[in-house]
Amino acid sequence: MSFIGYKDTIGEGDLVLAFLGRDAIKPIVINKEETLNTRFGSFPHAQMIGLKYGTQMASIKGYGFIHLLQPSAELWTLSLPHRTQIVYTPDSSYITQRLGITAGSRVIEAGTGSASFSHALARTVSAEGHLFTYEFHEPRFLEAKKEFEEHGLLGTPVTINHRDVCKDGFEISNYDGDVKATSVFLDLPAPWEAIAHLSQVISQDEKVGICCFSPCIEQVSKTLDALKEYGWTSVQMVEIQARRWEARQQMVRQVDDAVLRLKDVKRRKLEGIERKRRFYAEHGQPRDEDSEQEVEKRKELEKEETKVDRTEFNPFGRGLRIKDGDEAFNWIKVSKTEAEVKSHTSYLTFAFKQATPSSTT
């Protein structure tokens, strides 16, 4: 299995993520007859076999490079084919943590969508747990099912169902035993309709947590009503605000140096004027009767004698090509948020349901 467990070397049939750049991660299944063609060149699969995961590989022509990575749920989220909006790692990691999902957990997820969160959930519940995921859109269901199969997740720990959970609920036939879910995640337009069907499939023996993921506050309102109606308590809505920072170096440009530079500019200007004055004192004004040749010669001479040497004083490296961090200068390390910040993904409504006492006494 590629998402659960670890592997050291690349083998035939492995799913490998070819990292071309942060926004260009290409999933490939190793087939020794095939070649990966990218804007960085061509990379024959046959040459990948036997390499360690994490290896940087050169293209056939040697001028392009990619990294060969082992898939993880988080990398998959960055590289998967989008069929829908997806849940990203800052949200999925928080939901997992807050619902206390871990190895052995039994989780209901609807809808499957692009199966971004499904992969992270499958990894976390691991072979000891189970993920029941539902999708009513048939092509998406089929795509997701194929993915789970290719990724070695179908059956253990994932069961996927083609089902409208709002209309037909969560009870399933393609799984041997009871669902007995210990956590529920709903990412669909009308979670309040699905909430009504949960009592048949959630565990009665332990506290069960739910998270509903909705972009609009109106959806949250309806969800709150439904949660209350069906006996969920400790309800809280939150929002995850995540950002990535980009680090850089900024040159330390001291004000004193800027003042010194101005002084230097001024000194050179004055020196130029003084030299001009001296030149004219020595050679007098140009005369009208001078021949063209003599005028040229005098011009050359004036240029020569009044020239002020280029200054050595260049505290900020003006006009030079300076790389960030150049040791001849001082630098501070700074950061700013990335160019585009996702400021709202969805509202996360959490609630919990107590175990039913009858089964405990």
Place this chain on the structure above:
Amino acid sequence: MTFIKRQTTVQYHQFCLIRLPSEGIKIVEIRPQGIVKLGKFGTFAVDQIVGFPYGQSFEILDDNNVRPIQGSLVELEDDEQDDSLKEKIQYLRQLDVESSETNRDLVDIGNATQELTQEEIETLKKTSNGANIGEAIIDKLIKSHVNFSQKTKHSQEKYLRRKQQKFLRRFTVDLLGPSQLLQYFLEKDPTKVLDMSEESMGLLLSLANVQPGGRYLVIDETGGVIVNALLDRMRGSGELLVVHENEHPNHSALKYSNFEPSVIDRMVKTINLLQFFEPEDERVQWNDLSQQEIEEMKSSKKAHYYRRRDNAIQINDAIDNAVKGDFDALIIVSTLYTPTLVKKMIAKVGGSRPIVVYSQYKEPLVETQVESMQNLELLAPTLHETRCRPYQTIIGRLHPLMTMKGGGGYLFHAIRVFPLQEGVQAVGRGIKKRKIDDQQSVDS
């Protein structure tokens, strides 16, 4: 398999979390015949809650007895709410005429009318019988509260709820999971957990791809709160090598872990920085004595011999483990200077495996990221921040809470890779090579 399922019911010899109506939390050990004192909320016998599922709420009765109740502590709207209290709320709702639509008319005439004196509360506590004390106080409060009917209905409810939370003798018992242990320390002493928020902890565990069976290299300055969180996701299989900077690791928080000491001993190996970085000088030279020599020893000496032998084996095993390297993740939660720390530890991380560093402050991680951009063994260095913004979750009155917890920390993440050639910038080299290639094709 060594899989250890997470506990779902209260069991002896476990630690659990007690939530109070005041929103206070307390860690309690479930010891046979133990008595738990909850201050003004009362006392109860631990045996009475054993076997109940986590999440169960109780009301404290007299003589250390408890009665399980439905619903949670603080939700007034709960259907299972005490009838008398529900009636009072109902009554309030009918008071709509009297309660002013807005707070406009509300004149604050000082604390005196709004609160009972501590003395009055004490007398009430003595005169009313245990279980009803909360409500007795609420009644008294309503009576003594001059402004009460002038408040809007919503704030009256809020007021009642506040009072109820303060005085009702109820509590909920919850699992002491990694999030709860973190929360406990965040409230008690946030510096102990380097101010890490629950969302940062969750993101760390995901970015580090933590799962059963993994071998993780860890530096944890939270006293074991992170180690416990890792163990919770691994549930019995896998291994942690924890590197620490003192002679002995500080794992004081692990005493609250719900894993048995034998499981922790099996899964968590420790090694100090000196042993980690200079393993060959730090190996303990050890030769077993012969069976005969051991038998001739006095029993005190024999015990000493076995202790030293265990210690040597443990240290040498940890050193072997460190030398072997190829860890499935490097997880650093530390105040050591991270740019150099990461650089020195990369070699021990397996290919394509994540490196995740937490810091309370952004600056060390900014420096780590700048350094990483030069380091060809680190792919896609990224600095993450995540913050959970809570909302007032009352139907029809949804809005962000006026205040939220500050801080919460930052995370650095990168992937360990093997560059083709040390010290060569792939892109630069690529361009140069391409030029030559182009020339060649022109020439020929």
